[in-house]
Amino acid sequence: MAMTMAEDIDMPDVDAVKEGMHMYGDAEELDSKYPNRPHNLHKTLPFHTLFTELFNPLLDSTKKNRPPAARRRQGPSGQFNLSPHEARRIIIEKYIGKWRKEVGNDFYPAIRLMIPEKDRDRAMYGLKEKAIAKLLIKVTKINKDSEDAKSMVNWKLPGQLYKSSVSTAGDFAGRCFEVLSKRAMKTEVGDMSIAEVNATLDQLSQVGAEEQQFKIFMRFYRRMNAEELTWLIRIILRQMKIGATEKTILDIWHPDAETLFNVSSNLRRVCWELYDPKTRLDGGETSISLMQCFQPQLAAFQKQVGSFKKMVSRLKPIDDDATFWIEEKLDGERMQLHMMEDPSMPGGKRFGFWSRKAKDYAYLYGSNFDPNGDSALTRFIKDAFSPSVQNIILDGEMITWDMDTDHIVGFGTLKTAAISEKESRSDNSTGQRPLYRVFDCLYLNDKLLTPYTLRERRKALDAAVESVPRRLEIHPYIEAHSYTEIEPELRKVVANASEGLVLKNPRSMYCLNERNEDWIKVKPEYMSEFGESLDCVVIGGYFGSGHRGGAHSSFLCGLLVNKNAKPEDAEYQKCYSFFKVGGGFSREDYSAIRGRTQDKWKDWDPKRPPSCIELGGHAENRQHERPDQWIKPSDSVVLECKAASVEASDKFRMNITLRFPRFKMLRSDKRWQDSLSISEFMELKDTAEREHQEKEKEFRIEQSRRKKARITKKTLVIAGNETISTPYAGPESKLFNGLQFYVMTDQVHPEKKSKAELEALVKAHGATIVQRDSKDKNLVVVADKRLVKVSSLEKRNSNNIVKPIWIQDCIRQSKIDANAPPFLLPFEPNRHMFYLLDDDQLTFEEDVDENGDAYARDVDVNELRDILTKMPRKFEGKSFDAELIVDQLEGHGNSLSNLKSYMFSHVQAFFSASSADAEEVVNVQLAKNYIRFGGGTIVDERGKGKATHFIVPQGKDETWDGEGAALPRTVGVGWVKKCWEEGTQLDEERFQWG
Template sequence: MDSDEIIPEPTQNEEEDLDEKYPNRPHNRAPTFPFHELYLNLFNPLSDIKKKPKGPSLARRKAGPQGKSTASLNPYELRRDIIARFISRWRKEVGDDIYPAFRLILPDKDRDRPMYGIKEKVIGKMLVKIMKINKESEDASNLLNWKLPGVSAARMAGDFAGRCYDVLSKRPMRTEPGDMSIEEVNKKLDDLSAASKEDQQTPILTEFYRRMNPDELTWLIRIILRQMKVGATERTLFNVWHPDAENLYSISSSLRRVCWELHDPNIRLEAGDRGISLMQCFQPQLAQFQMHSFEKMISRMQPTEDDPVFWIEEKMDGERMQLHMDQDESVPGGRRFCFWSRKAKEYTYLYGSGIYDEKGTLTRHLKDAFVDGVQNLILDGEMVTWDPKQDAPVPFGTLKTAALAEQRNPFSDGPRPLFRVFDILYLNGRDLTRYTLRDRRNALQKTVLPVHRRFEILEYHEATTAADVEKRLRTVVAEASEGLVLKNPRSPYRLNERHDDWMKVKPEYMTEFGESLDLVVIGGYYGSGHRGGALASFLCGLRVDDQNSSQGADPMKCWSFCKVGGGFTAADYQEIRHHTDGKWKEWDSKKPPTALIELAGGDAQYERPDMWIKPSDSVVLCVKAASVSVSDQFRMGLTLRFPRFKKLRKDKTWKTALSIQEFLDLKSNAEQEHREKEFSVDNSRKQKRVKKTGKKPLTIAGYEEKENAQYLGPSGHVFDHLNFFVMTESTMPEKKTKAELEQLVKANGGKIYQTNTAAPDTICIADRKTVKVASIQKSGQTNIVRPSWLIDCVKQNEKDAGLPDLLLAFEPRHMFFIKEDQDEDIKRNVDQFGDSYARDTSVDELEDILQQMQHGKDEVESSLDPHSVHKIEAHIQDKINSGYTAPCGWLFRGLQFLFFPTHQANGNESGESDSSGSITEDIRLTLARNTAHFAGASSVTSLNSPDVTHVIVNPEKVSSADIRSLRQSLVARSGKKVPHLVSLDWVEESWKHGTLLDEERFQVPR
């Protein structure tokens, strides 16, 4: 919107244009409210509910429409009541045009006012200048360095508006509410959005400062920054305003239309007005989260015998974009274009408004992109960055830069925008969203003429089985694409909805879920060492969803679920602090915030954090993990095994984070994925589900325990936290049935499973060879322990009553089968004559030992038994999850690396050879290899190794052709897991930050 320094009233022509576009728009009969009415009667009361959701003081201050007390209302009803009373007053005293107020109440939804182009630091700088504050003073520092804790404003670190109030309240121009009306504020904000330089913006902010008190100015700053956080969503405001308001905003993204076309709540939208419109941005359909059981995903698309087909499309790494085109003779070329992103941000300035638009990086190529007879249309697709030199897409994040470079030099051979269309939703005046995807695709094929590497129709593949998905997914890995989208060709287009008709499949490098989990931070733990003095790990929770709320639970509550302390860089910590500073509170175990956060253990408060934060004030972390495990330490009863931070989801709030029911759905789907022919990109820590029959309780399948026999013998805790799979009865030293052995384990704290892969580190027990025992022995991957070890452990702890429970080390006599690499370790748990170092010896054993002493044996070096090592590993991992820095030699423990190019004597794969045949070693690669070895990783020199987890590449030393060849080799590993392909930076940055960082940040370019 153009404006002079002082914006005049709308001209008669402007009013006529508005009347023509909105013939039924309402007109107010009185001036708008003063601006202070907004904060006194709307913003502050809504904020009070966030601070004090209930209480007699609130009830005394407020009353309902007929003077009815609001004490009995819940927070949601209170919010609706406050909004309804404000809207009712506006209609009664001002008129039916509430658009001026809604522009200030929902500034982030107002697409009619351009962005201001100013952020916190610029506003702080202008306030210092306006209030003539000494730049060296504490107040100036607090404004200019608002992210850092101040002395007097420490409580508001990270809250710029709150920091401004602290400074403004010390030197106000007025203490009473000002006299600026809502209409005046809107005009001045139009001025501010039109001003492009600081010397134009400062006088406008000066007038606000002169005519507003500190409270008004604080809310004005929030409006400018579009960060209101009043405690009420646009959905609540829309629903109070009109029952069709949310629907209209979904199809139009226009706040103006919502206010002007729905000013009468008694007049509903006509059926014809509920669909999309040309040149009106809509909210697109989204893909449902992955279920990971391809069979179930396919079944959700409701195939039939006559039509079992579903479609597979590539999931592109770009920005979702909708293109609108209409005939317009006033535009050179006769066609007018508009572009909007998924978030309703207009990008027409970047991609072009017409065929001859000099700044149209895309539209200048669309002169012959449509068949004759196409008058108007709406296309849905993805805008990606394409590198013509590599003939491949460029990773996400470079799109705007590439488009601007294309504007400056349209004939360059550098990266450029490429629009890949996958749907048509409007054609020649007809809304196509109700037609099936197959019909829409037919229309798209007959309408669009592709322009090579500028404007293309996204290819799809027809499929009927899960094997088809697996095959395409391997291609995705080979080509380093983002993933796949499965689509139901029989489905309509569902606006602003995430539905099973579209389902995304990502080649995630985790085994339990195809999706990473978006979790709410609800607590924090202080770290130690270089992480000391700051929150180094976080307690994450699952949102109590509507289903739980209907059963009496608090809808604003989260249940504790896991602790995350790995995968963060210093920049990640800083960003989380930026979004949460000033919102943390010390955990008081005597008065825990049970209304918002629920821990496990009741009064014991398991895993209670040092600090806590309201879910509504918090951030959402994207977390990935190896698997899910049972835990009584978290309210969910389940937790993540080896959770790792992936990224901060700034586009999500706690209300859109993962809920309890959504997680249970994901878990249920994940439990069905473990089949023999299952495709998994990373299978190194895989845990298979035990198939069960009958009714399932709400636990992980396979974790139920059978009570087949009563055991009346000793009980204790010697097997606490251990998992067992008992396969046969015991024959020596005493006979016990399989059921009796299971009861012996359970009575002493252990857990029983009916397979060796249902739980991590399961101990297999057998005393004779059965089919199952022979199968496990043949695999060579798992020790098989005799039942005598169980009996010895229990007996030894009976003898040592009163002492801490001690788990005996494995001895050769305890072992039915020993893994090849652990034979020597187990022998070290006895002396050269077979006498145990930790266990009392029986008379019969002593006789055997004396006989062996006569023959003599070589002395075997003693060592720590593997189960003690396992306990130490679990203890260290728990410390890492709690924010402790991993030991230097622990960082890459259990990982197997292949450094590419490999360093081999023949020089074939090692890089370059000089004239004498010696190897010119990549020094950086050598340092990374040495670092990895020091940090616990093992390395291999061939992709044939079945256990390789990471292929490390220095892209600067390897050609694009070699990388493409390497990707093909990776996916060709039939029957083997596909390792991560990462750049050398991953090793270096993980070492630098002392934690395993998410591999997706360090993908190798194509």
């Protein structure tokens, strides 16, 4: 066979050189950074070779264990005896060998398409399944309402709904193949090379507008057949699932490839420095180094629900040392911090930040100490490092901290908080900010610490780093000696809405990119005997993806509104959505549920939702956590589920939901009427909370017994979130004699006090402590935080809830009037009430004047100054025309209609003659107040002709009899109240005469 001149003289193909330059950018810059990088001699292979010679054979080997490429390999007996792993290695080796022979030694163009999820050089595309579906619909010019278009957009739904293969449900790329194969511009494989595909994908990652994305997809569509496009979609989504892991591929490329990738997170470096299998790394190149992102150690999952004793036994005790550490698992982003000396930088130090996926975050958290810079973190942490620290690498978690509540916030808020802090020019003491919690030190002053034990690394961390409160903090741990110490700590983090715990072996070394049993995650779902097992009826189903495609993978469970309702009642079978569960099911469980509910499911129609199911959301549009299909309770099944705790959530109709729900078993012995109702669940929740408090108390008593003997003295022990022992010498006063106090939360404002401290305080003044609410007229309910149980009590609308500051005001006032008999201050709506019943609104307002000054309580200097500041100024030389300012702002597009103080600014309301009914009088007065507070005007008979709204009593049909240039809108009193509740003006037509 004749050879080309390029092959004959072993010189690079000119087109191949151009192709490489196009892919990698400036050649001189690359040569300086990678002086020994390999150069391909010829053009890269066609893109289709990746799936015809690699991906498809790998998938076949997984299914059949006999790939064509391996059939020639036989054992001594002549029989085929390769393991699946060996078969996959042969396929990969063959493709790499072909590349080296026909292209050259630069394998980077191919490997970044083989394992795209590990490619850190290419930015994210910002495209998910639905966005890609819309682009393909546009590219193929099919009607967006056609069955094919719907099948791509709704790719999780079973295929038979769209005359499609059931097997592609949950497989987006597979569903796209079905549609594209009928409309492909090319039937044979295309001519795009791997280099061309990479260059085009680079462009796709850099554009954001849909029109630009459309042009790129059109280019692919014109030059690829349906199968090529399908694999391209998998690459864009970074969901390959080809049957071989990156570890296998890297190991076949070079024996040291995985090691170098673990310490650098750089595929390009792996391919360009390790292109010769005979060249091995020396010791210094296999360890982490400054300013090189590495793959961190990960915590192992608990494989199955088991005892804490078994978990601890896996932490490999040495000799008699069975100590282990307990750390709180943080809900943030894993982050490594690198710091090195750099005289050119402000402060003489340079920083690097990388996430677990090797994304560079120095632009956000900072690259130096410059106090006037725009970093979200480094400008605040100059005092965090000892003067002796020249360079360091830290491993930790970047979390969001709310300074107002002094508590961690969920991970989803991190980037927003960091950008806000970066743009701020001052050290704000309020709002949300990023906080870096450090739990390991891996490099210090040019010394690698990964070969040392965790205990020794922690000592180095403590010596090198000093916590800067709420900026950079060393993550605390508890040194434990028995598995019995795990559950109490897990209960604490669950109560604080945390993710769980991590158990660590202090005798272990740091292992890059490994999940081993030196670190074990413990999540609340593994707790024993916490919370109640709940039997709830299934009311909805969600289709899954992957191996669960085409069938329900999770279910929506509800609570019966009224289980005693009769078939003719409106509430018969009615359910409120409560939680969604998808964990804990086996194949047999899914099969059993499917068998009992076959042909009873209906597709959810958002425009016509079923009357027997209410979802979460606003009353006008309850569509939160909308299932793909729904089922009548009478046709459904009952699931027994368990959870860690209950938390507030507006995603479900109950406004609370289960945290970490897990399926336990199918209750085939129960009918739908036997499932939990709303009232039954609330009783169970209250019981679980009381038992939790009792267990906490017992645990603390047991702990105190184990401590060394203390000074003997008579103490008063108060049960609550924490136990406080204080000297007891009888009550300080009888101020609260005869009152029962139910303290639900800690105090937050104006000072912080624990629940136990508040209970001790009121008891010292003669009160009785109770742990549940009642209808007793002498009960005082106290709260300062909107926890789940507080929200639940508010919804029952049965009790006023008082802020803890009322207790302190009463005690302070009694000391001022020491000679007077004990006197309880009346409640002040704004200062004292956390939740106020509507019926008490007017009564309580009578105890303060129009400026908020209390009649019965002495105010201090600061409060008096605040009252005077807020009082209207009556002697200003020039009046302020608020209406004019509002009109000007509205004219410039700054709508103030959503601000409560301006929402009624254009309303002139005339009220119908008041009814003699007392309740009606109160409702009318409240409506007038709302309109005045919202900037509106109440007109009387003299101004009747200018009225814009005619307000009539609730449910009354009255007509307007006044004169004027325009007929006012007639609305019920309920319109005013609803507008105020929603914080915006609602459409009047929905509230005519009601």
